[in-house]
Amino acid sequence: MTSAAKPTDTIPKPTATSPSDAEVLEYKRRLFETADRSYVNDRLSVTLPPHLHGEWIGIDDFSQFHAQAKGYIDGSEYLGSQNKVHDRPDGSTVGDVKFMVIPKWKHEAQLEQAAIISERNSGINSDAASERYRAYAEQMGLGVERDSSTGRRISGSELQAHLPR
Secondary structure, three states, rough: OOOOOHHHHHOOOOOOOOOHHHHHHHHEEEOOOOHHHHHHHHHHHHOOOOOOOOEEEOHHHHHHHHHEEEEOEEEEHHHOOHHHHOOOOOOEEOEEEEEEEEEEEHHHHHHHHHHHHHHHHHHOHHHHHHHHHHHHHHHHHOOOOOOOOOOOOOOOHHHHOOOOO
């Protein structure tokens, strides 16, 4: 009869020997770095050429599909040894995220579009925001229906008038 290993069996037991000064210094350094988040930031920071933007993107199917639809590609070639902390063959995965890159011009276009849409959807100064949204769409040759219901309120009597009797 075999017994399963208990989780506490893998935890190192404290020893009676005193650590060296170097071990104490290394332990204190790690505590400080972890508390300061720089240890994590060092693991996630990636140096890229100036024409690229990189992000750590979820490894779930939806996140990967969404990123690829926007133009992101695998960025494992840009990772340094400090980023490769898992046993995946390409080392591009840290926890549940994978490093991907996109040309900077595409990322800037995404930010511009997100700002325009966010402003329009916020409802603040909705007429001006809707006009900027329409101008942005028309600049790209897209038409926007003028009678959009975004930000528009309708009274009960107006709604009743549109219902078939």
